[in-house]
Amino acid sequence: MLDDVFRAEWGRVVASLVGFLRDFDRAEDAAQEAFAIAAERWPVAGTPDNPGGWLVATARNRAVDRIRRERTLAGKLHLLAAPEGAMDEPGETLIADERLELLFTCCHPALPPDGQVALTLRAVGGLRTDEIARAFLVSEETMKRRLSRAKAKIKKAGIPFAVPAPHLLPDRLGTVLAVVYLIYNEGYRGRVDLACEAVHLGRALTELMPDEPEAHGLLALMSIHHARRRARFRGEDLVLLDDQDRTRWDLDQLAAGRSALDRAMALGGRGVYVVQAAIASLQARERIDWPQIAGLYRRLAELTGSPVVELNRAAAVAQAGDPAAALRTVDGLDLDGYPYFHSTRAELLRRLGRADEARSAYRRALGLAATSPERRFLARRLEKVRSSAVPPAAVRSSPGYEPRFARSGRTQ
Template sequence: MIEEVFRAEYGRAVSVLTRVLGDLDLAEEAVQDAFATAMLRWPVDGVPPSPAGWIITTARNRAVDRLRRETKGHEKHAQAAVLRGESEPEEVGDVPDDRLRLIFTCCHPALAAQARVALTLKLLGGLSTAEIARAFLVPEATMAQRIVRAKGKIRAARVPYRVPRDADLPDRLKAVLAVVYLIFTSGWPDRRALSDEAVRLGRVLAELMPDEPEVWGLLALMLLVDSRREARLRDGEIVLLADQDRALWDADLVAEGQDLVRRCLRWNRPGPYQVQAAINAVHSDPPTDWHQVVALYDQLMAMAPSPVVALHRAVAVAETEGPERALALVDALDLDRYHLFHAVRADLLRRLGEDPRAALEAALGRTDHPAERDLLRARLRLAAADQQDRADGDHQGERDPHPDPPGPA
């Protein structure tokens, strides 16, 4: 229960205290203290009727106590009064949600793009440093240093935690959308609170910036992917798209996502999220038109080229030009740390009649997601059995110098 509340409410609690206090580190530490207290008290006293409210109130009291201990200055007493609710600051600006306000604030131009996303993921999504590192495909120590440096830069530059001016909102949008999508992908399909929160934030963003097609494109992308949640896992095991029971797809989410893609097309201002949404829309309308998927990936590579996009394009190329061509494209990519790179290589090798076990082992060593590891282990067992069958067939041929002739043509 405490873990569920943490995932669902950590970001909200940090956001509320950051807004009223103006001190990110104090807000985060107070919320962490509140959850630590909950771990001790809730098992004994029971879960309170409003867990989120309990966390925010307890964190606020912790912050008040710390401010009183550390200084007797007038400014700190004023901050403590604010925390007690005696002079709640008036909310201003266009951002109507505390969490969105903190996202936009963390996406300040003073921070590097990846630092903005990483810091906001930690504060809003409650993700651990290790989880964020996996999302960025970097070592955990590297990500920890990045987050510490980001916080240090905020303190040194005295970056204000407030709503950006209306004119500044569009410039911050790219990093904000990246944050929301990473929260979604970090939670989908088995940590529903995170992915649901990302969809909720996407809807609020769409209301906030209704004339930004990329906002609607991101929302469409998340809805179309989320529509397949119930079909993605079967008894805790991952089911690939081609093997999913489409009857389990959420038809309402599919329809809404497709409608939003058509809405984006009418704008004629394509962006990366809109193209990704269009790709998923093609997949949601069987049978998949793989030539159209490749064309959309070509468009995405022109807009936002990356090795990961190229990897997904290669998967589509395998369906239009064959696995040999796709494998050549995959082998040209520098994605050794990415488990899906090795998983895709394994599948292409299998389709070419080659041994995929080394690639599967490499993929297994680069993910700690339980369902993904189970899938890779199952593929390893099948690959081992297949290679054994091949070896047995070769040995039979060696023992019988005059095997039966092939059947008639």
């Protein structure tokens, strides 16, 4: 139970504490202490009606106690001044507003791009340092230093904990959208709480900037994929699009995603998130127009220059009936450290009757897979490819365009 609360509430609790304390390290320490207290008390006393509010109130009180113990309360009292009742459990509206402020703080242009992404994944998404390190393909110690530098920069530069003024929002939006999508991609791999958090932040951004087509495009993209969340896994096993039980799709969320896409296009949106959302919408049709999807991926490749997009375009070309052309595209990509490169290549080789090469590619993908569901899926594919009677199967493609941060630590 507490693990579920941690995943659901970490970003909310830290956001409230950063806004209260103006200090990332103190906020994280206080949040961790509050969760430790909850682990002791809740099994005996029961879970409170408002777990997030209880955690925030407890963490705030512990933070103030710690400041008093350090004999610095007098110097910080003006920072902690609060109206009567400030220690009561805060409501959802307050916490939601503070998460948006925390997001813009983490994505401030004074921070380097890799620091922006890492700090957001830690503070807003609640990922552990070792999880973020794996995503960036660096050591945990390197990531600890990167996070520490980002926090120190915020303190030294006096970066405000606030949503920027309206005239500054357009210049800040690109980075924020990229980071929100990275959080969603992390959640897409199995952490539904992170995916929900990303969708919530995406919706908040469209409310903050209602005339920005890319904000609506990102919300559409995430919502359409998120509508399939209950069908993407059978138990703990990954289920590909062609094999999903559509009765488990959230049709209201799918409709909301398509409505957001319509809004983005009405605003003249033709950017990367709008194109990705259009692809996702087509993939959710009962009859999928793969040639049209391949054409949209070509447009997306022109916008991004990303080899991952080219990989997805190749998958669409294969689905449209030309696996040989798809393999020629894949073999020209420099994605050796990317597991979906090898699993896609393996499926193309299998379709073309090159079973030995397909097995080798599946083994390589299996060695790079990051999650247990993906490893089990690839192990089954490897076993099936031993039989020449395996029926054609869907090529594994990523959820639309995944930024290359998984390989290099950079967004684009």
